[in-house]
Amino acid sequence: MHSSLTAIWLTVKLATLVTVLLLFIGTPIAWWLSRTRSWLKGPVGAVVTLPLVLPPTVIGFYLLLLMGPHGPVGQAMESVGLSRLPFSFAGLVVASVFYSLPFVVQPIQNAFEAMGSRPLEVAASLRASPWDRFFTVALPLARPGMLTAAILGFAHTVGEFGVVLMIGGNIPGKTQVLSVKIFDYVETMQYEQAHWLAGGMVCFSFLVLLLLYSGRKKSAWV
Amino acid sequence: MSLVSRFTPCLAAFAVAVFAQAAQADEISIAVAANFTAPAKDIAAAFEKETGHKVTPSFGSTGQFYAQINEGAPFDIFLAADDTTPAKLEKEGKTVAGSRFTYAIGTLVLWSAKEGFVDDKGEVLQKDAFEHLSIADPEKAPYGTAAVEALTKLKLWDKLQAKVVKGNNISQAHQFVSTGNAELGFVALSQVYKDGKVTSGSAWIVPTDLYEPIRQDAVILNKAKDNAAAKAFIEFLKGPKGEQIIKSYGYGK
Incomplete structure (x- = not known):
């Protein structure tokens, strides 16, 4: 059971880190997407949403090539003295940030759009600076959307499988996350251990969604 | 009608x-x-x-x-x-x-996509010239088991274990090496061999006394x-x- 615990801990660590990073990366993108009238809104929105529709195999395949020693990302990493990303925890973080991005950006963007421009105009008339308006008016109003975003980002990272399988190399404690561990148990016919982890995942996912749907009245994410 | x-x-x-x-x-x-x-x-x-x-x-x-x-x-x-x-x-x-x-x-082979990286005695394994050694998952694939047997017989398993990355099957083990993400790996000879010679990169055909047939x-x-x-x-x-x-x-x- 020890290796299962390692996998659970690794997964929690990965999902937590990715969620925090995504809130920092996703919020400005969502803010820009909800306010801009630029022609770039369409293309940027589409790129952010891409991971939602692409098969994980496409993402895994391109990440493997991009982050490899012949790929631009891999070469850039090497030129600044960093180690390459495939088969590492850092690699999984990068891949997961990209993979879960739409699940974080969309609820926040919807929350920003739902509040309209009225509260900000009122704040502006009271001489609040743009930064002040964002941090003291917009962000607090968008809190339910941000909570939804955090929950979805976390849960989606926990549920990630195909990309990790393709770039992870299945290293215990580094890249062997829960979903891959379950796959291993099933493939090697260790159904009992598989049941423990898989059953746990069903309970976890149900609780997450229960939390989300119970609090949904207050939030404005659809 | x-x-x-x-x-x-x-x-x-x-x-x-x-x-x-x-x-x-x-x-x-x-x-x-x-x-x-x-x-x-x-x-x-x-x-x-x-x-x-x-x-x-x-x-x-x-x-x-x-x-x-x-x-x-x-x-x-x-x-x-x-x-x-x-x-x-x-x-x-x-x-x-x-x-x-x-x-x-089946024949096990140590293979790299780079020319001249793997020598014909497999001595590259003793050197510190690589970060990742790709094998097929020994729990699932016989070529992975054979790779672990060979490394154990060479008394290198303990030392190299931390560098090992595991493909889900021998195709993925090969893919890690062919994309250059792992510098070298144990693959099946059939994946890199056609009509009497290795088709690309460099390889060491692992002696058959190092692993069970x-x-x-x-x-x-x-x-x-x-x-x-x-x-x-x-x-x-x-x-x-x-x-x-x-x-x-x-x-x-």
Whole structure:
């Protein structure tokens, strides 16, 4: 059971880190997407949403090539003295940030759009600076959307499988996350251990969604 | 004349054509261990050309196929990467009695996509010249087990374990190396070998005394017990044409 615990801990660590990073990366993108009238809104929105529709195999395949020693990302990493990303925890973080991005950006963007421009105009008339308006008016109003975003980002990272399988190399404690561990148990016919982890995942996912749907009245994410 | 009756002759002709086809040409589906991917494609093409039967191969790890066959996957023939899995299926009554035989003996090779990286004695393993060594998962793939055996016999397993990355099957182990993400890895000779030479990069053919022979067994599964095409395929595999293709990929027999 020890290796299962390692996998659970690794997964929690990965999902937590990715969620925090995504809130920092996703919020400005969502803010820009909800306010801009630029022609770039369409293309940027589409790129952010891409991971939602692409098969994980496409993402895994391109990440493997991009982050490899012949790929631009891999070469850039090497030129600044960093180690390459495939088969590492850092690699999984990068891949997961990209993979879960739409699940974080969309609820926040919807929350920003739902509040309209009225509260900000009122704040502006009271001489609040743009930064002040964002941090003291917009962000607090968008809190339910941000909570939804955090929950979805976390849960989606926990549920990630195909990309990790393709770039992870299945290293215990580094890249062997829960979903891959379950796959291993099933493939090697260790159904009992598989049941423990898989059953746990069903309970976890149900609780997450229960939390989300119970609090949904207050939030404005659809 | 209604639309339906106008099309009836066409439909009839189509139906006759379909049934005529079915009468002479059978379809067989084959589960093929990943290391045998390239030769299996060649053999299937040659067999289709000679007999007119249609072959649909699926490629994956032996462990994965074992689980799928246990759950009733509709394969006619199983070309495994080991001899224990087909023997297990035979014992469990899932194969046609007496159909099991060794179709190839696999060769393990240490391979790098880079020219001159792997020397012909495998001494690169002793040096600190690489970050990642790719192998197939030893829990699932016999070539992975063989790689661990070889490293253990070379007294390198403890030292190199931290550098090992595991592919889900031998195809993924090869893919990690071919994309350069792992500098080198233990793969099947058949993946990097054609007509007597290594096709790209550099390689060390691991001496056979460093690992247990990788006997790859084939069985006909119960679903195909009355399928003449499946039997014909096995005969073709055993015959001179099959053997020639198998040997051209560096397998023993």
